[in-house]
Amino acid sequence: MAGEHRDDLVMQSLLLDExxxxxxGMDGDWRxxxxxxxxxxxxxxxxxxxxxxxxxxxxxxxxAEARGEGATNREIAHRLAGGGDWAGELWVRHSTGREFxxxxxxxxxxxxxxxxxxxxxxxxxxxxxxxxxxILRRLSAMVESSGDAIIGADLAGKITSWxxxxxxxLGWSSWEAVGQSHGLLTADDGEYFGTEVTAGTGSGAxxxxxxxxxxxxDGSVIDVELTVSPVYDQDGVRVGASAIARDITEIxxxxxxxxxxxxxxxxxxxxxxxxxxxxxxxxxxxxHSEEFDRILGMSAGDRKDRxxxxxxxxxxxxxxxxxxxxxxDNGLGFADFEYRIIRPTGEQRWLHSRIRSMxxxxxxxxxxxxxxxxxxxxxxxEQILEWQARHDALTGLPNRYMVTEVxxxxxxxxxxxxxxxxxVDRFKLINDGIGHGAGDTILVLLGExxxxxxxDGDTVGxxxxxxxxxxxxxxxxxxxxxxxERIKEATRQPFDVDGRQIYLNVSVxxxxxxxxxxxxxxxxxxxxxxxxxxxxxxxxxxxYDVRMTGRATGRLDLESDLRLALERNExxxxxxxxxxxxxxxxxxxxxxxxxxxHEHGPIMPDAFIPIAEETGLILPIGTWVLREALxxxxxxxxxxxxxxxxxxxxxxxxxxxxxxxxxxxxxxAIRDTGIDPAVVxxxxxxxVLMDQPDLPKETxxxxxxLGVGLSIDDFGTGYSSLSYLKWLSARTLKIDRTFVxxxxxxxxxxxxxxxxxxxxxSLRLDVVAEGVETAVQLSELRRLGVRLAQGYLWSKxxxxxxxxxxxxxxxxxxxxxxxxxxxxxxxxxxxxxxRVG
Numbered sequence: 101m102a103g104e105h106r107d108d109l110v111m112q113s114l115l116l117d118e119x120x121x122x123x124x125g126m127d128g129d130w131r132x133x134x135x136x137x138x139x140x141x142x143x144x145x146x147x148x149x150x151x152x153x154x155x156x157x158x159x160x161x162x163x164a165e166a167r168g169e170g171a172t173n174r175e176i177a178h179r180l181a182g183g184g185d186w187a188g189e190l191w192v193r194h195s196t197g198r199e200f201x202x203x204x205x206x207x208x209x210x211x212x213x214x215x216x217x218x219x220x221x222x223x224x225x226x227x228x229x230x231x232x233x234x235i236l237r238r239l240s241a242m243v244e245s246s247g248d249a250i251i252g253a254d255l256a257g258k259i260t261s262w263x264x265x266x267x268x269x270l271g272w273s274s275w276e277a278v279g280q281s282h283g284l285l286t287a288d289d290g291e292y293f294g295t296e297v298t299a300g301t302g303s304g305a306x307x308x309x310x311x312x313x314x315x316x317x318d319g320s321v322i323d324v325e326l327t328v329s330p331v332y333d334q335d336g337v338r339v340g341a342s343a344i345a346r347d348i349t350e351i352x353x354x355x356x357x358x359x360x361x362x363x364x365x366x367x368x369x370x371x372x373x374x375x376x377x378x379x380x381x382x383x384x385x386x387x388h389s390e391e392f393d394r395i396l397g398m399s400a401g402d403r404k405d406r407x408x409x410x411x412x413x414x415x416x417x418x419x420x421x422x423x424x425x426x427x428x429d430n431g432l433g434f435a436d437f438e439y440r441i442i443r444p445t446g447e448q449r450w451l452h453s454r455i456r457s458m459x460x461x462x463x464x465x466x467x468x469x470x471x472x473x474x475x476x477x478x479x480x481x482e483q484i485l486e487w488q489a490r491h492d493a494l495t496g497l498p499n500r501y502m503v504t505e506v507x508x509x510x511x512x513x514x515x516x517x518x519x520x521x522x523x524v525d526r527f528k529l530i531n532d533g534i535g536h537g538a539g540d541t542i543l544v545l546l547g548e549x550x551x552x553x554x555x556d557g558d559t560v561g562x563x564x565x566x567x568x569x570x571x572x573x574x575x576x577x578x579x580x581x582x583x584x585e586r587i588k589e590a591t592r593q594p595f596d597v598d599g600r601q602i603y604l605n606v607s608v609x610x611x612x613x614x615x616x617x618x619x620x621x622x623x624x625x626x627x628x629x630x631x632x633x634x635x636x637x638x639x640x641x642x643x644y645d646v647r648m649t650g651r652a653t654g655r656l657d658l659e660s661d662l663r664l665a666l667e668r669n670e671x672x673x674x675x676x677x678x679x680x681x682x683x684x685x686x687x688x689x690x691x692x693x694x695x696x697x698h699e700h701g702p703i704m705p706d707a708f709i710p711i712a713e714e715t716g717l718i719l720p721i722g723t724w725v726l727r728e729a730l731x732x733x734x735x736x737x738x739x740x741x742x743x744x745x746x747x748x749x750x751x752x753x754x755x756x757x758x759x760x761x762x763x764x765x766x767x768x769a770i771r772d773t774g775i776d777p778a779v780v781x782x783x784x785x786x787x788v789l790m791d792q793p794d795l796p797k798e799t800x801x802x803x804x805x806l807g808v809g810l811s812i813d814d815f816g817t818g819y820s821s822l823s824y825l826k827w828l829s830a831r832t833l834k835i836d837r838t839f840v841x842x843x844x845x846x847x848x849x850x851x852x853x854x855x856x857x858x859x860x861x862s863l864r865l866d867v868v869a870e871g872v873e874t875a876v877q878l879s880e881l882r883r884l885g886v887r888l889a890q891g892y893l894w895s896k897x898x899x900x901x902x903x904x905x906x907x908x909x910x911x912x913x914x915x916x917x918x919x920x921x922x923x924x925x926x927x928x929x930x931x932x933x934x935r936v937g
Contacts, residue, residue: 837871
């Protein structure tokens with residue numbers, strides 16, 4: 101009987117051994133009496149090491165204590181002592197010390213048997229299963245913690261799984277959603293996940309990037325992006341699908357807004373004739389906006405890369421465009437240039453291109469953004485304006501500017517030019533006798549006669565009135581005299597005007613170039629020679645001699661006297677009040693330089709200021725003007741009642757501004773006079789600024805730190821830009837008097853002033869109108885919103901000693917409505933005064 105039981109145990113052990121399960125037989129004292137091969141493989145002990153030893157001596161179950169499960173041994177023994185079996189998981193230890201989990205069954209052999217086996221322990225390594233379970237737990241945690249909705253469904257569209265992300269996104273809890281049809285969340289009655297998804301998952305493929313609209317529990321509808329994959333059972337049969345849904349409602353809204361903005365941008369570009377181009381470096385792909393295609397005359401099927409653009413670029417501009425692109429590819433970063441293109445119709449257009457580089461993290465360009473403006477109309481207008489600026493409006497001949505430029509060009513090349521002044525004798529009699537219209541006709545005909553009389557390559561220009569200029573290259577004195585005779589002979593032929601024959605005589609002055617000559621000196625010499633010919637009775641010519649005129653000597657005398665003017669106390673300042681046009685209160689004064697010559701009396705600023713500029717005398721004179729003006733205004737601020745807020749405007753020259761120590765001069769003047777720097781305004785004309793493109797930035801910064809203001813005088817007569825004014829840190833714009841003069845008579849002036857006011861408002865600048873002389877102009881300035889002005893309507897520039905009396909005789913004149921409003925607000929007139937700057 102014992103043998104049978106033992107055989108049964110061996111047979112069962114062999115069977116379990118085949119499936120990798122350990123079988124250990126133990127007697128009543130827990131000594132090992134049986135140890136199969138699976139036990140040897142599982143625990144690392146051979147039969148010779150295990151048989152006859154207690155199970156506890158092998159240390160197999162020692163791993164339990166290391167993991168806080170020390171009660172397992174006692175629990176098993178207690179369970180068996182009570183007549184029961186024990187089954188469960190526990191951690192064991194291999195002979196090498198490695199710990200691993202097993203599932204074990206410990207049973208007592210029941211009945212009366214002689215076999216030395218009282219207890220049988222069967223165990224199996226469950227390390228892989230535990231690992232799989234851990235992975236599944238982590239995956240489950242990831243699914244539950246995902247912000248996306250992860251939903252499973254069977255083939256019929258019934259929801260089988262629903263994670264926490266789905267609950268947060270759609271509002272239904274898992275117990276509400278599982279078991280429901282997909283119609284619970286689809287916002288339409290379409291097929292399950294759509295035809296595209298069904299077809300993809302049905303063929304065993306993943307489907308990504310599918311957009312759908314899903315309904316939430318609260319009735320709202322959201323946009324989602326789906327990633328859908330098929331789900332299979334153990335036999336590989338497709339049983340459903342799993343979807344990951346991401347809420348893209350906000351993304352869709354932003355995309356729609358961006359698309360709408362893009363459409364508005366493209367529409368604006370079309371209206372403004374501005375095209376866009378994007379060029380990707382890696383792929384060499386180029387995208388054009390529709391407006392750019394229209395500008396170049398491209399159609400839908402045309403190539404749209406750089407070579408295609410070059411093919412339509414004017415041949416003279418292709419190399420320059422290619423060089424710009426090469427510089428951008430090499431890291432230039434930005435380009436701003438103009439070039440011409442030729443449309444398929446042969447029409448030529450001018451384009452202005454501004455290209456900006458988009459760089460990668462390593463600084464290399466990855467994409468270029470190009471804004472292209474069709475500037476053909478502007479170019480045509482510029483050409484017309486340039487032509488008009490260099491030509492006489494009546495005759496179409498070169499004007500004074502162009503004649504001077506041509507003459508100076510000859511002198512720079514040492515071409516030894518000859519200048520001739522041609523003036524009609526007694527032309528005033530012709531105008532008075534037959535009218536100015538007929539006189540203009542004669543001038544046009546005379547210009548044509550002069551062009552016919554001179555050589556090819558000679559220049560004929562009109563200086564104004566009845567004065568013409570002829571410039572010849574490489575002509576000796578005899579040749580010049582012969583040409584003068586031909587000119588006189590050509591003009592002696594009668595001019596037919598309105599059926600009448602008019603006879604003219606001309607006087608010709610000739611100046612030949614000397615080594616020291618300039619264009620200006622040659623023109624002055626020819627002019628002097630022409631007057632000599634006229635004084636001889638006209639219809640003659642004369643060659644310039646330095647003894648003919650005392651102009652040069654007179655100028656030298658004026659320069660010499662100007663050097664002594666400061667020492668002789670001949671220089672003084674007049675002051676013109678700056679007025680608040682709303683209250684007509686005085687808010688400050690502009691200082692104006694005057695020269696009273698000891699012999700000639702008053703010398704106009706237009707006569708001596710250019711001399712001071714050319715000789716450098718403007719620097720000491722300008723320093724004196726600044727100190728004297730600030731001293732005088734500060735004296736009024738401290739001594740004259742109501743003048744404590746007066747500002748001081750002082751004119752400076754471009755030559756002063758570019759001098760390195762100019763900020764020191766200003767700072768010293770402010771310190772010595774004690775005036776508040778915030779009320780000091782340094783005025784410089786816009787045209788002078790345009791002639792000084794390289795103003796020292798440090799000078800402007802130091803002046804700004806001092807607190808003084810920079811005023812742009814005669815604004816509107818130059819071509820300064822918004823960016824330039826901002827860079828200058830200007831505080832005030834002074835509207836040129838030519839625009840103020842037109843107020844009330846010509847709407848052009850008001851339009852210009854409105855534009856200046858808009859520009860000033862955008863840059864937070866004050867505006868002062870100059871040259872106000874009439875009540876109509878004042879009324880218009882008030883209507884336009886100009887706050888500050890100056891002009892003869894209030895006062896001419898006055899000497900300093902007359903200012904206090906003038907202030908007493910010109911009290912504030914508030915309009916009744918303004919006075920009432922201020923009284924109601926509890927404001928005094930003094931408190932409401934604006935402050936320049």
